[in-house]
Structure formats: structure tokens, C-alpha cells
Amino acid sequence: MNREILVCCDTGCLVNGAQAVLDELRHDAIGMDVSIKPYVKNVGCNGLCEKGPIVTILPDNITYYKVKPSDAADILESLGNKAVDRLLYKDKEGTPVLSRKDHPFYATQHKIALRNTGIIDPGSIEDFLSRGGYEGLKKALTMTQDQVIAEVEKSGLRGRGGGGFPTGKKWRSCQQVSSDQKYMLCNGDEGDPGAFMDRSLMEGDPHSVLEGLIIGAFAIGASKGILYIRDEYDLALRDVQKAIDEARKMGYLGENILNSGFNFDCEIVRGGGAFVCGESSALMSSIEGKVGEPRVKYIRSVEKGLFEKPTVLNNVETLANIPYILLHGGDEYAKLGTEGSKGTKVFSLVGKVERTGLVEVPMGVTLRELVFDIGGGIAGGGRFKAVQTGGPSGGCIPESLMDLKIDFDSLKESGSMMGSGGIIVMDEATCMVDLARYYVKFLSGESCGKCTPCREGLRCMLEILTRICEGKGTLRDLDLLEELAYTATQASLCELGKTAANPVLSTLKYFRDEYEEHINNKHCPAGACKELITFRILPEKCKGCGICAKACPAQCIDGVLKSPYEIRALDCIKCGTCKEKCPFDAIVTE
Amino acid sequence: MMLLLHNIGMKEVVVLANENNVKHENTRDIKDILKNYSHEQRHSLAILQEVQKEYSYISPDHLQTISYYLRVPVAEIFSIATFYKALSLDKKGKIIIKVCDGTACHIRGSETVLNECKRALNIDVGETTPDGLFSLEVVNCVGSCAIAPVMVCDNEFHGKLQSGQVAPIITQAKEEAEVHE
Numbered sequence: 001m002n003r004e005i006l007v008c009c010d011t012g013c014l015v016n017g018a019q020a021v022l023d024e025l026r027h028d029a030i031g032m033d034v035s036i037k038p039y040v041k042n043v044g045c046n047g048l049c050e051k052g053p054i055v056t057i058l059p060d061n062i063t064y065y066k067v068k069p070s071d072a073a074d075i076l077e078s079l080g081n082k083a084v085d086r087l088l089y090k091d092k093e094g095t096p097v098l099s100r101k102d103h104p105f106y107a108t109q110h111k112i113a114l115r116n117t118g119i120i121d122p123g124s125i126e127d128f129l130s131r132g133g134y135e136g137l138k139k140a141l142t143m144t145q146d147q148v149i150a151e152v153e154k155s156g157l158r159g160r161g162g163g164g165f166p167t168g169k170k171w172r173s174c175q176q177v178s179s180d181q182k183y184m185l186c187n188g189d190e191g192d193p194g195a196f197m198d199r200s201l202m203e204g205d206p207h208s209v210l211e212g213l214i215i216g217a218f219a220i221g222a223s224k225g226i227l228y229i230r231d232e233y234d235l236a237l238r239d240v241q242k243a244i245d246e247a248r249k250m251g252y253l254g255e256n257i258l259n260s261g262f263n264f265d266c267e268i269v270r271g272g273g274a275f276v277c278g279e280s281s282a283l284m285s286s287i288e289g290k291v292g293e294p295r296v297k298y299i300r301s302v303e304k305g306l307f308e309k310p311t312v313l314n315n316v317e318t319l320a321n322i323p324y325i326l327l328h329g330g331d332e333y334a335k336l337g338t339e340g341s342k343g344t345k346v347f348s349l350v351g352k353v354e355r356t357g358l359v360e361v362p363m364g365v366t367l368r369e370l371v372f373d374i375g376g377g378i379a380g381g382g383r384f385k386a387v388q389t390g391g392p393s394g395g396c397i398p399e400s401l402m403d404l405k406i407d408f409d410s411l412k413e414s415g416s417m418m419g420s421g422g423i424i425v426m427d428e429a430t431c432m433v434d435l436a437r438y439y440v441k442f443l444s445g446e447s448c449g450k451c452t453p454c455r456e457g458l459r460c461m462l463e464i465l466t467r468i469c470e471g472k473g474t475l476r477d478l479d480l481l482e483e484l485a486y487t488a489t490q491a492s493l494c495e496l497g498k499t500a501a502n503p504v505l506s507t508l509k510y511f512r513d514e515y516e517e518h519i520n521n522k523h524c525p526a527g528a529c530k531e532l533i534t535f536r537i538l539p540e541k542c543k544g545c546g547i548c549a550k551a552c553p554a555q556c557i558d559g560v561l562k563s564p565y566e567i568r569a570l571d572c573i574k575c576g577t578c579k580e581k582c583p584f585d586a587i588v589t590e
Numbered sequence: 591m592m593l594l595l596h597n598i599g600m601k602e603v604v605v606l607a608n609e610n611n612v613k614h615e616n617t618r619d620i621k622d623i624l625k626n627y628s629h630e631q632r633h634s635l636a637i638l639q640e641v642q643k644e645y646s647y648i649s650p651d652h653l654q655t656i657s658y659y660l661r662v663p664v665a666e667i668f669s670i671a672t673f674y675k676a677l678s679l680d681k682k683g684k685i686i687i688k689v690c691d692g693t694a695c696h697i698r699g700s701e702t703v704l705n706e707c708k709r710a711l712n713i714d715v716g717e718t719t720p721d722g723l724f725s726l727e728v729v730n731c732v733g734s735c736a737i738a739p740v741m742v743c744d745n746e747f748h749g750k751l752q753s754g755q756v757a758p759i760i761t762q763a764k765e766e767a768e769v770h771e
Contacts, residue, residue, distance in 0.1 A: 050736045192731070232733070289662075348735055551754060
């Protein structure tokens with residue numbers, strides 16, 4: 001019986017040493033008994049990056065976690081026999097779990113956009129074709145443009161980049177404009193800190209994105225396409241380029257695609273590392289070789305976009321859903337999800353959560369299910385405080401709203417937003433004022449500078465928040481913050497400025513007491529604001545091992561072995577190294 | 591002035607600009623970069639990125655040459671070169687250390703990682719060590735949030751960093767760089 005050994009070689013797993021595991025497995029497999037014939041291949045992201053490198057055996061459906069090169073021999077030997085116990089996931093009772101289907105992280109997931117990611121070799125078009133690749137395109141080419149768009153409209157698919165605009169509607173309005181040239185663009189400029197679903201898709205299943213792009217181009221009548229991808233995503237750039245080259249060779253791109261008479265070709269444009277270029281008009285301006293500043297959109301880009309021609313811009317994840325919708329029908333897709341938000345959504349579940357990684361679930365699951373059932377709760381046994389969704393333009397959601405069903409509309413009502421799908425879990429050690437400051441700092445750095453309320457307003461807000469974090473704020477500052485936030489929201493041109501105040505407003509709404517604590521008592525409840533905390537060694541807990549003194553980069557811990565040590569507060573740089581290194585939890589922040 | 595220059599043949603302009611250029615060892619001539627692109631403004635970012643990669647900065651002469659080649663005012667090329675984070679007008683070190691300060695990294699202690707880098711290299715963010723070996727940068731997200739906090743040293747990712755792990759990475763990179771020389 002032939003067996004496939006899938007080694008996850010996505011960025012996350014590579015950091016954990018997946019390449020060595022892959023090489024070792026390949027090397028050892030050469031000398032294997034011919035009756036088993038294992039085929040070792042590298043695949044894209046499996047989602048659970050934290051437990052990588054992940055190795056899956058098919059068709060047995062056995063998944064191993066945290067595999068080391070030295071485990072290769074045991075894995076190969078176990079093929080067809082008993083699985084290697086030590087590499088399996090163990091549930092609460094300590095029973096090893098073989099299949100991914102029984103793993104709590106994967107059990108409730110429903111993969112549509114990520115249907116091939118982690119299963120196929122992203123560098124092999126044959127592998128993609130064997131999983132029904134380009135079938136959606138083949139079907140689309142037998143239909144009329146109207147029929148293709150109608151199918152997408154039926155699915156209720158909304159833009160996954162954050163805006164949530166109905167994809168079918170966007171295509172329809174562009175199709176109706178007549179022009180000698182139209183453009184179909186893919187937005188791979190994933191700029192939200194804390195989100196990596198687009199990267200994983202481009203690295204794990206580039207052909208699905210490409211197929212979606214070609215179908216979209218056919219539907220609107222575009223002959224040229226551009227994929228705008230972040231320069232930082234080295235592996236994604238290489239994988240997508242390879243996919244384009246192979247698709248062209250096989251006749252899925254270029255002149256007369258699959259003898260349908262439809263011509264379309266595309267290229268990659270590398271982004272320059274500007275967050276604002278994720279905004280549609282700024283992105284187009286960047287492709288044109290100009291500074292990436294947004295423009296006023298009284299004429300929409302479906303009429304006049306890139307190079308003044310009708311243009312459709314879709315997010316990577318949106319496009320990855322398209323082939324599925326064409327192949328299985330819009331109705332099938334619309335069976336999942338909520339009234340206003342159909343289908344599934346990929347979330348990157350990160351932060352202080354036990355199982356970090358990429359998950360795809362139907363719209364309408366609750367935050368609680370996502371964080372506690374799939375994510376396994378707070379890492380290290382801490383207490384849950386809030387989740388942050390929607391990236392820098394989103395907001396914080398407190399525990400009282402954890403039963404909120406996630407979709408585009410419900411999140412907006414709560415004062416946050418869907419954004420591209422980053423879910424950042426925070427525990428009691430995260431200071432909400434510091435978090436608001438972090439986002440405002442990020443946005444003020446990324447503001448393109450065109451509109452004053454965003455450029456100057458954010459700078460003022462940053463100054464105020466820094467003041468509060470340093471314990472120098474006044475209650476009057478809170479009113480000023482709200483006022484600045486209101487102005488930025490009302491008077492900025494693009495979404496970056498309009499939503500920039502969300503992190504401040506939502507933390508003020510749900511965690512005002514933390515702000516007041518910083519101001520009134522000069523105390524940071526989370527113990528995160530450096531200016532307001534001091535490190536102290538508890539003499540009753542200190543065993544005098546001297547580990548902290550050795551580790552201290554400022555060399556400000558004194559003492560003699562076997563008697564309690566002491567920190568010289570004046571010289572302390574508050575780096576936290578001692579607290580992290582202390583084996584007896586004898587160091588506290590006050 | 592611009593118009594006049596545009597009237598001269600392209601080749602001459604490129605040669606003219608190059609005479610002022612300091613010749614770098616082991617680097618391609620900017621001409622070799624430009625020849626792969628047509629004279630269209632849309633290539634400006636891609637050309638600048640390639641120049642940045644080759645010379646680790648964009649010199650005033652580069653700006654001029656690109657401006658002539660694309661027939662775009664030098665002020666506009668300058669504005670692009672200063673707008674995008676990937677581009678720099680100051681010479682960067684051979685090895686670039688990027689400390690990720692994405693949200694996930696931030697709440698998992700990227701500040702500690704950054705401070706350790708600063709101490710190990712004795713430079714601040716955005717600076718380059720006097721020997722020209724290291725530059726220190728803070729980036730917004732490298733998309734490896736699941737293994738936060740992350741730093742990227744010479745395009746190699748290091749995840750789940752704890753205090754005390756940063757200095758050895760830098761020392762090793764330094765040793766490797768010395769061996770190559």
C-alpha cells in the first residue's frame with residue numbers, strides 16, 4: 001500500500017525545524033522496503049503552527065506534532081504498524097489521539113478556503129489537479145459571465161479582506177461597465193499585525209487563489225491581472241510565481257485559455273511595506289508606481305480604478321473561495337454561516353491562547369467556542385481578559401460579550417470589526433491602555449499623511465496615551481482622547497483614518513477603569529507599563545540560587561548564594577528577564 | 591532642465607549618472623537592473639526595491655538615474671523612496687535584524703527581544719553598527735504570529751524567543767559573517 005508522508009513546511013514549521021525533518025524522512029525513505037513505498041512531500045500550513053513541525057501520514061490519517069529529525073526512522077518504521085505514541089497529541093486523560101478529526105483544534109473546523117492547504121504540495125500543479133484543481137475554472141468557462149456572477153451572488157460571499165462588500169455585487173457592477181481594458185487584482189498585502197491567513201493560503205495553495213483570480217477575470221471581462229503581495233512574504237512570493245509559471249505552461253493562463261477564446265494573464269507586484277497600501281485606491285496607486293495614498297472615491301474603482309480603467313480588487317481568501325463556489329454551487333456555500341454573512345471564515349488565533357494557529361470555521365460560531373474550545377483557553381493558566389479583532393482598525397471585546405456570534409455585522413455592533421480575521425487573545429497580564437497605545441503608535445506610523453485629523457490627531461492621541469502609561473495623565477486627557485477620536489473618525493478620507501480610533505474608543509468603553517487606575521493611582525493593574533512597575537524579590541520565596549543575578553543584563557541583582565537576593569531598583573531596566581528565569585516565582589512586579 | 595535631459599539619448603544619461611557613482615564591489619551596475627524594465631512609471635517601486643537589495647540603500651545618484659530612465663521627476667521618485675518602509679536612503683548593514691512587533695509578538699514580549707537586540711548590538715532602532723555589519727529594525731508583522739515573539743536575522747526566522755536567546759543568535763550571525771569574509 002502506498003503511503004504519503006506530509007511534512008508541513010510553512011514558515012511557522014520551518015522555524016521549528018521542518019526542513020531537517022523533511023530531508024531526514026526523504027533520505028531514510030530511499031532505503032525502504034519496496035512494498036511500503038512512502039512518498040514524502042512538503043505541504044503548506046496545517047494551522048497549528050505552534051506544535052510544529054507537523055507530519056501527517058495518509059491514508060492512515062495519523063498526525064504527529066513537534067517532530068524532530070531523529071524521529072524520522074521511527075515514523076518510517078511505524079508505517080502500517082502501531083503509530084509512534086510519543087509524537088501524538090494526548091487528550092486530557094492522556095490518551096493518544098491518532099486522527100486530526102479527533103483533535104479539539106481541528107474537530108469543529110470546516111475547511112473551504114483552506115481545503116487544500118496542508119494537503120497538497122504547493123509547488124506541484126499535478127497535486128493540485130488531483131484534488132479537483134482548475135475544475136471550477138473549467139466549469140466557469142462553459143458558462144456565461146452572467147451565470148458565473150449569479151452563482152457568486154447566490155453564495156452570499158462577502159469580501160474577506162475586512163470591508164465585507166458582497167463579491168458578486170462588485171463583479172456585477174464592473175462587468176456592466178464597458179471598456180477596452182479591465183483589470184482583476186488580488187490583494188495579498190496582508191498588513192494587519194496578528195493576521196497571517198493570506199500568507200498561509202498563498203504559501204500552501206497558491207493555485208486556488210490563482211484559479212479564483214482567473215474566474216473573476218472571466219466574469220468581469222478582464223484580460224490583465226495583478227497580484228499585489230507584501231515584500232516581506234518571501235516564500236509566498238516564490239510559491240505564487242511558480243504557480244503562475246506552471247499554470248501558464250499548462251494553458252490555464254495566457255491566450256485562449258482551455259480553448260475557450262478567453263485571454264488572461266497576470267503578474268506579481270511586490271508591495272513596499274506600507275500598511276495603507278491594503279486600502280484599495282492606495283494599492284492601485286502603488287501599482288501605478290506612485291506613492292500609495294488613498295484617493296476620494298466619488299468614482300468607484302469598478303468604473304475607474306487602476307490606470308483609470310474598470311478594476312476589481314479581491315482579497316486572497318475571497319478568491320480562494322471562488323473555485324469551490326463555482327464547482328459546488330452558490331447555494332451549497334450559502335448553507336453555512338449566518339443570515340448576513342455566508343460561508344466560512346479563516347481566523348488567525350494568536351496571543352495568549354493555548355493553541356495558536358489558523359482556523360477555518362463557519363460564520364456564526366461564538367468567540368467563546370473559538371477561544372476556549374478550539375484554542376484551548378488561556379496559555380499558562382492565566383485569566384482571560386479580552387479579545388482583539390479586526391487588526392488596528394478593530395476593537396477589544398470583553399468577556400461579557402464572549403457569546404457573540406461572529407459575523408460581519410455583529411462584530412461591528414460591538415464596536416469592533418471583522419477585519420481580515422485576526423483574533424488576538426489577551427489575559428490579565430495585558431494592559432489595555434498599553435494595547436491602545438500600541439495600535440495608535442502603529443497607525444500613526446502608517447498614516448500616509450494626507451489628512452490632518454489622521455496624521456496629527458493620531459500623533460496627539462499617542463502623546464496622551466504615552467502620558468497615561470507613564471502615570472502622568474489626567475482625567476481631562478480621557479475627554480481629549482474621545483474628542484480627537486471623534487474628529488479622526490469623521491474627517492479622515494480613507495478607512496485607515498476613519499477606523500483608527502477604534503482601539504482607543506473600544507478600550508475606553510469596556511476598560512475605562514484601567515485608564516482611571518493609571519491616572520488616579522499611578523498603577524498599572526496588568527503590570528505591563530514599565531514606568532509604573534518595580535520588580536521585587538520576595539525574600540520568603542527566594543532560595544538564593546543566583547540564577548536571576550547571572551541572567552540580569554543590567555547586573556543590578558546583588559546577594560550571596562543560599563540567602564535571599566535583592567534588586568537595586570535604581571539600576572533596574574525592568575526588562576523582566578529575572579522574573580522569567582526565576583524557578584521559584586519569587587520575583588513579583590508591583 | 592528635465593526636458594533637456596530627456597532629449598539626450600538614454601544611454602548617455604545612464605553613463606553620465608554612473609560617473610558620479612561610487613563603484614561598489616560585487617554589485618551589479620544599476621544599468622543591469624534598469625535594462626529589465628521598460629520606461630514606465632509603474633516599474634518605479636520594483637526598480638527601487640531591486641536597487642535597495644543590491645546596494646542596501648538608494649543614493650541620490652540612483653534617484654537621478656531612475657528618474658531619467660522612467661521620465662518621472664526626481665521629486666516623485668524621492669517621495670516613493672521615502673514613503674515605503676522597504677526602501678532606505680541610508681546605507682543598511684549587511685545583516686538586517688528585524689524584530690517583529692505585531693500584536694501577537696507585542697503582547698508576548700517583543701519589547702524584551704528588542705531591548706536585548708539593542709544591548710547586544712549597542713545601537714538603537716533604525717541604526718547600523720559602526721562596522722556596517724548589522725542594522726536593527728522593528729517590523730509590524732512577519733505573519734508568524736503563532737510562534738511569537740519572532741525576530742528575523744539575515745532572513746532566518748527565530749520564534750518563541752525567551753530572554754537570553756537573542757544575544758547568541760547575533761553572535762552566531764557575526765561569526766558566520768566573519769567566516770565568509
